[in-house]
Amino acid sequence: MTEDSTIKAQMRQLIQILAKHNHAYYVMDQPSIADSEYDQLFHQLKALEEQYPEYVQADTPTHKVGGKALTKFASVTHAVPMLSLGNVFNQEELFAFARRIEERLPNQKIQYDVELKFDGLAISLWYENGVLVRGVTRGDGETGEDITHNVKTIRNLPKVLSAEKTPVPTLLEVRGEVLIPKAGFEKLNAENEAKGEKTFANPRNAAAGSLRQLDPAVAASRPLAFYAYGIAQCEPHHGQTTMSASLEWLTQFGFTIGESHFICDTIQDVQQAYEKINAERPDLSVEIDGMVIKVDDLKQQQQLGFLSREPRWATAYKFPAVAALTTVEHIDWQVGRTGTLTPVARLNPVAVGGVTVSNVTLHNIGEIHRLDVRIGDTVSVYRSGDVGVTMNSSVSSRIQLDFQMAV
Numbered sequence: 001m002t003e004d005s006t007i008k009a010q011m012r013q014l015i016q017i018l019a020k021h022n023h024a025y026y027v028m029d030q031p032s033i034a035d036s037e038y039d040q041l042f043h044q045l046k047a048l049e050e051q052y053p054e055y056v057q058a059d060t061p062t063h064k065v066g067g068k069a070l071t072k073f074a075s076v077t078h079a080v081p082m083l084s085l086g087n088v089f090n091q092e093e094l095f096a097f098a099r100r101i102e103e104r105l106p107n108q109k110i111q112y113d114v115e116l117k118f119d120g121l122a123i124s125l126w127y128e129n130g131v132l133v134r135g136v137t138r139g140d141g142e143t144g145e146d147i148t149h150n151v152k153t154i155r156n157l158p159k160v161l162s163a164e165k166t167p168v169p170t171l172l173e174v175r176g177e178v179l180i181p182k183a184g185f186e187k188l189n190a191e192n193e194a195k196g197e198k199t200f201a202n203p204r205n206a207a208a209g210s211l212r213q214l215d216p217a218v219a220a221s222r223p224l225a226f227y228a229y230g231i232a233q234c235e236p237h238h239g240q241t242t243m244s245a246s247l248e249w250l251t252q253f254g255f256t257i258g259e260s261h262f263i264c265d266t267i268q269d270v271q272q273a274y275e276k277i278n279a280e281r282p283d284l285s286v287e288i289d290g291m292v293i294k295v296d297d298l299k300q301q302q303q304l305g306f307l308s309r310e311p312r313w314a315t316a317y318k319f320p321a322v323a324a325l326t327t328v329e330h331i332d333w334q335v336g337r338t339g340t341l342t343p344v345a346r347l348n349p350v351a352v353g354g355v356t357v358s359n360v361t362l363h364n365i366g367e368i369h370r371l372d373v374r375i376g377d378t379v380s381v382y383r384s385g386d387v388g389v390t391m392n393s394s395v396s397s398r399i400q401l402d403f404q405m406a407v
Contacts, residue, residue: 059159098267120179158254184223
C-alpha cells in the first residue's frame with residue numbers, strides 16, 4: 001500500500017469511527033466513549049486533513065455542519081412517485097388485505113415483511129457513484145422540496161457510501177423517514193425549556209420543522225435521525241430478491257433500519273407480530289403509529305402492482321388510540337378568515353401518543369349545547385395513529401363528545 005492510500009485509509013477509518021460515536025451520542029443519547037476520547041479522535045482526523053488537504057473527504061465531520069442559508073426551496077419531481085399506503089385498523093381488515101393478495105397470486109407461497117411504521121417525515125435520498133447529491137421531501141407524492149442542505153446535517157445518515165464486500169451502485173435512491181428518537185426529543189425540549197425557548201409538542205413536528213428550515217444550522221442543532229424503509233432505484237440492480245434482504249443490504253452501507261422487523265409466513269403470524277410490537281411500543285427508541293405490512297418477495301410485488309395512489313402489496317396497520325385524562329379549563333372563540341366564529345376548548349395540557357394536546361375545536365354553538373360540555377369537565381383525550389385527536393366526556397351523566405384537535 002502506498003503512502004497516499006495509507007493516509008486515505010486512516011482518514012476513512014477515523015470518519016467511520018466518529019460517525020458511529022456521533023450516532024450513539026446525538027441520536028440514541030447513549031454515548032459510547034468519553035468526550036475526551038472523542039476529542040482525541042476528532043483532532044487526530046483534523047491534523048491529518050490539515051497536513052494532507054488534498055485528501056479531505058466529502059463526509060468529514062471536521063467541517064462545519066451545514067452551509068449558507070437558502071432563500072427558498074426548489075421543487076423536484078420524483079423519478080419514481082412516492083405513493084401513500086392504504087390503512088387497516090383491525091384483524092378483520094388485515095385478513096381481507098391478505099385475501100385480496102392471495103386471489104391475485106393463486107397457489108403461490110406468500111411471506112410478509114413486517115416493519116415499524118415510523119411517525120416521521122418521508123424523504124427520498126439520491127446517491128450518485130456513492131455520494132449523497134440530493135434529499136427531497138415526499139410532498140404530494142409527485143413533487144417534493146429539495147432539502148439537501150438539511151439532510152446532510154443528519155448524523156446517522158451516510159454521506160458517502162462504502163462497503164467492504166459490496167460494490168457501490170452508480171445510482172441509488174433510498175426512501176425512508178426522518179424523525180427524532182424519544183431520548184433526543186426529551187433532551188431537546190429540556191434544553192429549550194431551560195433557555196426559555198419554545199418546546200415542541202411531539203417529535204414529528206420537531207423533525208418536520210427542522211427539515212423545512214432555510215438555514216441548515218437549525219437542522220444541525222437538532223438530534224435528527226434517518227431510518228431507511230426501501231429502495232426506489234438502484235443501478236446496477238442490487239441483486240436482492242426480497243424486501244427484507246434489500247433492507248439488510250442497505251445496512252452494509254451504514255443505513256439505519258427499524259429496530260424491530262419480522263418475516264411472517266402467514267397473516268396470522270403478522271397479527272401476532274403486530275400485537276407484540278403494540279405491547280412493546282413504550283419501550284421502543286422511536287415513536288411509531290403502527291406497523292407496515294409488505295409482501296416480501298419483490299417479483300410478487302411487481303405482479304400485484306398498484307392502485308391509483310397506493311401499492312396493492314403493502315398496507316399500514318394502525319395502532320388503536322392512545323388515551324389520557326385531562327380537564328376543560330376554558331372555552332374561547334376563534335374568528336376564521338371568513339368571519340366564522342368557532343368555539344375552542346382550552347385543556348390542561350396532556351401528552352397523548354407523543355403529542356401534547358391543549359386545544360380542541362367544538363365546531364359550533366349548537367354542538368356545545370347538544371353535547372353539554374362545560375368548564376371543569378374531566379375528559380378523555382385520545383389519539384389514533386397520526387390522524388388527529390378525539391375527546392370524550394368522562395363525566396358519567398354526560399354523553400360522549402367527539403372533537404377534533406384545534407390547529
